Amino acid sequence: MEAEINQVADILLQKDSFLILTHKDPDLDGIGSMIALGTALRNKGKRVVLFTEEKLQPPLGNIKGAELISHHISENKFSATLVLDCSDLNRLGKAKELALLNRPLISIDHHETNDHFADINLVVPDSSSTGELVYKVIKKAGLCINKVVAEALFAAIQADTGCFKYENTTSTAFSIASELLKYGVSPWDVYRNTNEQYTLPVLKLLELSLGTIELHHNGKLGIMSITLNMIKTAGAYPGDSERFISYPRFIAGVEVAALIREIAEKEYKFSLRSNGKVNVAQLASIFGGGGHAKAAGFECKGELSELKEKFIKEVSNFLE
Amino acid sequence: MEAEINQVADILLQKDSFLILTHKDPDLDGIGSMIALGTALRNKGKRVVLFTEEKLQPPLGNIKGAELISHHISENKFSATLVLDCSDLNRLGKAKELALLNRPLISIDHHETNDHFADINLVVPDSSSTGELVYKVIKKAGLCINKVVAEALFAAIQADTGCFKYENTTSTAFSIASELLKYGVSPWDVYRNTNEQYTLPVLKLLELSLGTIELHHNGKLGIMSITLNMIKTAGAYPGDSERFISYPRFIAGVEVAALIREIAEKEYKFSLRSNGKVNVAQLASIFGGGGHAKAAGFECKGELSELKEKFIKEVSNFLE
Numbered sequence: 011m012e013a014e015i016n017q018v019a020d021i022l023l024q025k026d027s028f029l030i031l032t033h034k035d036p037d038l039d040g041i042g043s044m045i046a047l048g049t050a051l052r053n054k055g056k057r058v059v060l061f062t063e064e065k066l067q068p069p070l071g072n073i074k075g076a077e078l079i080s081h082h083i084s085e086n087k088f089s090a091t092l093v094l095d096c097s098d099l100n101r102l103g104k105a106k107e108l109a110l111l112n113r114p115l116i117s118i119d120h121h122e123t124n125d126h127f128a129d130i131n132l133v134v135p136d137s138s139s140t141g142e143l144v145y146k147v148i149k150k151a152g153l154c155i156n157k158v159v160a161e162a163l164f165a166a167i168q169a170d171t172g173c174f175k176y177e178n179t180t181s182t183a184f185s186i187a188s189e190l191l192k193y194g195v196s197p198w199d200v201y202r203n204t205n206e207q208y209t210l211p212v213l214k215l216l217e218l219s220l221g222t223i224e225l226h227h228n229g230k231l232g233i234m235s236i237t238l239n240m241i242k243t244a245g246a247y248p249g250d251s252e253r254f255i256s257y258p259r260f261i262a263g264v265e266v267a268a269l270i271r272e273i274a275e276k277e278y279k280f281s282l283r284s285n286g287k288v289n290v291a292q293l294a295s296i297f298g299g300g301g302h303a304k305a306a307g308f309e310c311k312g313e314l315s316e317l318k319e320k321f322i323k324e325v326s327n328f329l330e
Numbered sequence: 331m332e333a334e335i336n337q338v339a340d341i342l343l344q345k346d347s348f349l350i351l352t353h354k355d356p357d358l359d360g361i362g363s364m365i366a367l368g369t370a371l372r373n374k375g376k377r378v379v380l381f382t383e384e385k386l387q388p389p390l391g392n393i394k395g396a397e398l399i400s401h402h403i404s405e406n407k408f409s410a411t412l413v414l415d416c417s418d419l420n421r422l423g424k425a426k427e428l429a430l431l432n433r434p435l436i437s438i439d440h441h442e443t444n445d446h447f448a449d450i451n452l453v454v455p456d457s458s459s460t461g462e463l464v465y466k467v468i469k470k471a472g473l474c475i476n477k478v479v480a481e482a483l484f485a486a487i488q489a490d491t492g493c494f495k496y497e498n499t500t501s502t503a504f505s506i507a508s509e510l511l512k513y514g515v516s517p518w519d520v521y522r523n524t525n526e527q528y529t530l531p532v533l534k535l536l537e538l539s540l541g542t543i544e545l546h547h548n549g550k551l552g553i554m555s556i557t558l559n560m561i562k563t564a565g566a567y568p569g570d571s572e573r574f575i576s577y578p579r580f581i582a583g584v585e586v587a588a589l590i591r592e593i594a595e596k597e598y599k600f601s602l603r604s605n606g607k608v609n610v611a612q613l614a615s616i617f618g619g620g621g622h623a624k625a626a627g628f629e630c631k632g633e634l635s636e637l638k639e640k641f642i643k644e645v646s647n648f649l650e
Binding site: 168173175177179180181182183184185187189192198201207213214216221225257262 | 488492493494495496497499500501502503504505507508509511512516517518521522527528529530533534536537540541543545577580581582605
């Protein structure tokens with residue numbers, strides 16, 4: 011890791027113009043890392059373009075510095091491309107071509123699945139977040155941290171660690187956070203600003219969804235189901251239920267939680283979470299899906315009751 | 331603060347037996363601080379009794395080291411009493427007398443309202459938690475930190491800062507957490523272990539409660555109401571709804587959130603939260619209640635509809 015940090019820091023100091031990108035449908039780790047690195051480089055007099063294909067929507071778009079991000083690029087010559095929090099080039103979408111035009115191509119990422127597509131790959135799966143790695147690069151290059159930089163880095167780390175409680179939370183993440191607070195960052199303001207607030211339709215959808223919870227296999231499997239009709243009744247958006255899986259997941263005794271969402275008529279997306287014992291990536295792979303040991307998923311078509319029955323049956327093999 | 335830390339550390343090293351207490355209806359900050367300090371002192375060969383009047387229930391009782399806490403005391407001679415996270419002696423309940431018998435009496439606390447009842451008062455309102463102060467005392471006295479001590483301190487700080495996101499989260503809290511993780515503490519395990527898990531009755535009560543949410547004053551006031559009948563229908567316990575206030579509170583645009591709970595027939599408890607602009611302690615005081623600027627409450631008797639109407643009317647004066 012140290013060698014790559016040094017290489018990246020050298021390039022940041024030597025070159026004078028940078029294109030900074032993150033994956034499509036970006037998250038706070040990617041966006042915060044972009045804003046932090048872009049701002050630190052600009053303050054050093056460098057020319058920097060931060061680019062995402064689409065305009066950021068709230069709450070992500072509420073992050074301070076979001077206005078620095080362009081959605082059109084009028085120039086196409088840079089002395090380096092930095093790709094942040096992105097595991098392969100195809101996840102860049104339209105920016106892929108531009109990224110390849112502007113070498114050296116530098117990847118800074120913490121995804122285990124990163125395919126090392128770049129000329130320099132600062133890829134550290136043990137890192138809590140890409141924000142943590144960007145912090146290290148900024149420090150190594152001696153770039154100045156101001157409040158905008160500090161807030162963006164903090165937002166990245168806070169988001170990817172689930173407020174410093176997920177299993178990827180490292181001692182280093184805490185120590186960087188401690189440092190960033192000295193620049194006036196307020197954890198509460200960042201949290202409030204960049205997290206989904208409820209709307210009445212979301213709460214209506216939650217009310218309807220809670221009514222569908224069922225437990226199987228002696229309470230070890232918890233399932234919540236959401237139909238297109240429920241989304242319509244609530245006046246909500248399909249994406250509004252993405253985090254609802256916490257409800258079946260956090261029922262005492264549950265080992266495997268499933269959130270089944272109808273994404274088109276008789277077409278369903280199963281999101282799976284494990285509380286430790288079951289490898290849900292293996293479970294999902296039986297249905298043609300994939301993911302991580304503790305978070306995975308798959309899609310399928312058919313009648314909800316039949317799909318559910320088949321799934322419940324399969325889970326029993328994993329609970330023994 | 332430094333003088334008091336030194337004084338407390340000296341006493342810990344010089345004396346040989348300690349009674350350690352926290353306030354009645356204890357929370358994780360108090361309990362974690364007791365277990366950490368008690369364990370560190372025992373490992374140094376000291377005689378220590380940790381006492382709470384009542385047995386700890388889950389999830390609080392799941393904290394590692396809970397078995398070290400006694401609920402009866404057969405001896406009554408100690409060379410010092412340490413009272414942790416407790417703002418006045420009356421909050422000690424039955425242990426008050428025993429505390430006063432065993433001088434010096436040492437108070438370690440971060441409540442602004444602490445009345446400095448002890449012989450030595452290490453009272454630091456700027457501290458994120460009592461756990462943070464206990465950590466400093468342990469370090470100053472050179473007591474050994476092992477995994478039990480580290481986990482208990484981490485649980486205390488994690489709980490009182492709401493996973494390092496509330497406004498009391500300090501740079502020091504992050505830096506101590508960084509240090510504690512080096513002893514093998516897992517933030518996720520501590521979080522899962524010591525936080526309420528859902529039960530089906532709790533989720534049923536949440537479902538029923540979400541159906542009661544109403545917005546007033548152009549969406550700036552959000553109210554959720556819970557009746558005894560709803561609790562009965564859900565098969566839940568009255569305390570199960572304590573955290574439900576997050577739902578009206580986190581609706582976009584809400585400035586004041588109220589959770590109205592029926593605590594006896596036609597007897598109601600209003601819990602109030604402010605998202606910044608309104609001082610809800612002042613609002614509560616109009617109804618004979620009190621609290622902090624951002625979290626307050628009051629109790630009253632009558633017909634729910636009338637009480638609510640009166641309350642809604644009063645709030646308008648605070649929103650202008």
